[in-house]
Amino acid sequence: MRIAVGGIHTECSTYSPVLMTTEDFRVLRGAELLQADYFDFLNTEGISHLPLLHARAVPGGPVSQPVYDAFKAEFLERLQQALPIDGLYLAMHGAIKVDGMVDAEGDWISAARAVVGPDCPIATSYDLHGNVSQRIIDQIDIFAGYRTAPHIDTRETMIRAWTMLISALRSGIRPGVAWAKIPVLLPGECTSTEDEPAKSLYLQLPDIDARPGVLDANLMVGYVWADEPRATACAVVTATDRAAAKQAAADIAAGYWSERHNFRFGPVTGLLDAMLDIAESATTTPVILADSGDNPTGGGVGDRADVLKALLARGWRGALIAGIADRPAVDACFAAGAGETLMLKIGGSLDPTSPVAEMLVDVVRLDDPGPEKERQAVVRTGAIDVVLSARRRPYHNIEDFRRLGLDPKAVRLLVVKSGYLSPELAPIANPNLMALTDGVVNQDIANLASLHRSRPAFPFDPEFDFAPEAILSARWVESV
Numbered sequence: 001m002r003i004a005v006g007g008i009h010t011e012c013s014t015y016s017p018v019l020m021t022t023e024d025f026r027v028l029r030g031a032e033l034l035q036a037d038y039f040d041f042l043n044t045e046g047i048s049h050l051p052l053l054h055a056r057a058v059p060g061g062p063v064s065q066p067v068y069d070a071f072k073a074e075f076l077e078r079l080q081q082a083l084p085i086d087g088l089y090l091a092m093h094g095a096i097k098v099d100g101m102v103d104a105e106g107d108w109i110s111a112a113r114a115v116v117g118p119d120c121p122i123a124t125s126y127d128l129h130g131n132v133s134q135r136i137i138d139q140i141d142i143f144a145g146y147r148t149a150p151h152i153d154t155r156e157t158m159i160r161a162w163t164m165l166i167s168a169l170r171s172g173i174r175p176g177v178a179w180a181k182i183p184v185l186l187p188g189e190c191t192s193t194e195d196e197p198a199k200s201l202y203l204q205l206p207d208i209d210a211r212p213g214v215l216d217a218n219l220m221v222g223y224v225w226a227d228e229p230r231a232t233a234c235a236v237v238t239a240t241d242r243a244a245a246k247q248a249a250a251d252i253a254a255g256y257w258s259e260r261h262n263f264r265f266g267p268v269t270g271l272l273d274a275m276l277d278i279a280e281s282a283t284t285t286p287v288i289l290a291d292s293g294d295n296p297t298g299g300g301v302g303d304r305a306d307v308l309k310a311l312l313a314r315g316w317r318g319a320l321i322a323g324i325a326d327r328p329a330v331d332a333c334f335a336a337g338a339g340e341t342l343m344l345k346i347g348g349s350l351d352p353t354s355p356v357a358e359m360l361v362d363v364v365r366l367d368d369p370g371p372e373k374e375r376q377a378v379v380r381t382g383a384i385d386v387v388l389s390a391r392r393r394p395y396h397n398i399e400d401f402r403r404l405g406l407d408p409k410a411v412r413l414l415v416v417k418s419g420y421l422s423p424e425l426a427p428i429a430n431p432n433l434m435a436l437t438d439g440v441v442n443q444d445i446a447n448l449a450s451l452h453r454s455r456p457a458f459p460f461d462p463e464f465d466f467a468p469e470a471i472l473s474a475r476w477v478e479s480v
């Protein structure tokens with residue numbers, strides 16, 4: 001059995017002016033794809049896996065068209081060379097925006113379909129924050145999406161998609177996909193599966209999987225910072241029975257729609273000043289404040305100095321800000337050297353509209369793992385430490401801090417660019433606060449510019465009637 005594997009995986013805020021380039025992607029080609037931890041479940045005896053290209057990036061702004069075109073051309077060339085194949089597995093995110101293009105995943109998957117022909121089953125795995133389209137559904141046979149946010153089931157989801165593909169090939173029973181759009185677009189921060197009502201909605205999915213004729217039931221929250229016609233929540237169901245698939249999709253869609261008014265932010269949430277007032281009077285530590293509008297793992301630029309400026313204005317004592325993406329500032333720290341003092345501009349290195357802070361800092365520590373884009377610097381101004389990174393990146397794991405000699409548990413206030421906290425930071429937050437800061441992934445959803453989205457959609461349109469309509473993949477209709 002010959003299974004080809006590849007894909008493209010990122011999430012792009014269409015509000016970001018900072019285009020992604022090749023440098024933003026981790027690209028796995030050929031043999032290195034199968035050696036990567038990410039794909040190490042592809043090791044079943046009797047199956048030869050044909051690794052193509054998988055390009056993955058931290059979320060950000062739109063991908064530049066030439067970069068996307070080059071990835072796609074290489075992927076398709078490798079796919080062509082891998083033929084003949086029995087199946088294709090694509091590990092996708094689902095919320096790519098390519099500059100000047102709508103529905104980039106639709107483009108990618110359609111191009112793959114054109115190469116493999118109509119008879120080859122295609123299985124896809126998606127992030128639940130991906131946006132699906134009819135064009136995508138019409139090209140695929142198998143779909144599985146994450147069921148947790150924060151995402152702790154990435155691997156299980158990939159295995160679900162891949163296992164359904166192998167089972168279909170072994171049994172000869174070809175599944176298909178049905179979907180139902182849900183005209184609701186909410187941010188991940190309101191729809192965490194740690195909190196109600198998302199928690200209960202997602203807990204129902206395994207029961208729907210168990211229905212006769214259904215294989216895999218999915219609720220897609222979608223990606224709200226994509227001002228694209230396809231941006232929407234939806235239900236996607238992989239099944240072997242068409243009627244059961246449509247019923248399951250309609251039921252999942254109805255469940256999400258009926259709860260639309262009940263989604264709330266998990267942590268204590270409010271404007272930055274109000275959150276800093278709470279942090280100031282907190283008697284426990286560490287307070288972990290999420291700077292939500294500039295969260296790089298949601299597509300934020302990550303170069304904003306809003307919180308740093310606010311802390312300086314308050315004369316704050318005892319804070320660690322991790323981090324701010326600022327390559328020129330990192331370069332200046334490396335030029336000065338550890339232990340030196342310099343005047344430094346922090347912020348606005350990528351997005352010219354991001355706020356800038358200028359101050360005298362001591363260079364506390366320099367981290368140079370090799371490539372210039374991986375360099376980091378820790379600087380101190382007054383009683384505030386700031387981690388500066390040469391590239392856009394999150395600081396969501398304990399190891400990110402340990403590497404820099406920092407202990408996130410030992411600070412009075414830790415500021416991270418994040419929405420809901422990561423699985424490693426959430427347990428140590430005491431308490432967790434989320435600031436509704438500005439940025440290209442700000443949480444003021446109803447007021448996001450909405451020039452291209454399909455309407456009506458909640459919460460852009462607060463009141464309208466809706467009844468779910470489940471639609472089969474065109475492939476499945478034609479194979480009746």
Ligand SMILES: [Zn+2]
Pocket residue numbers: 127128129149151
């Ligand atoms: Zn996600």
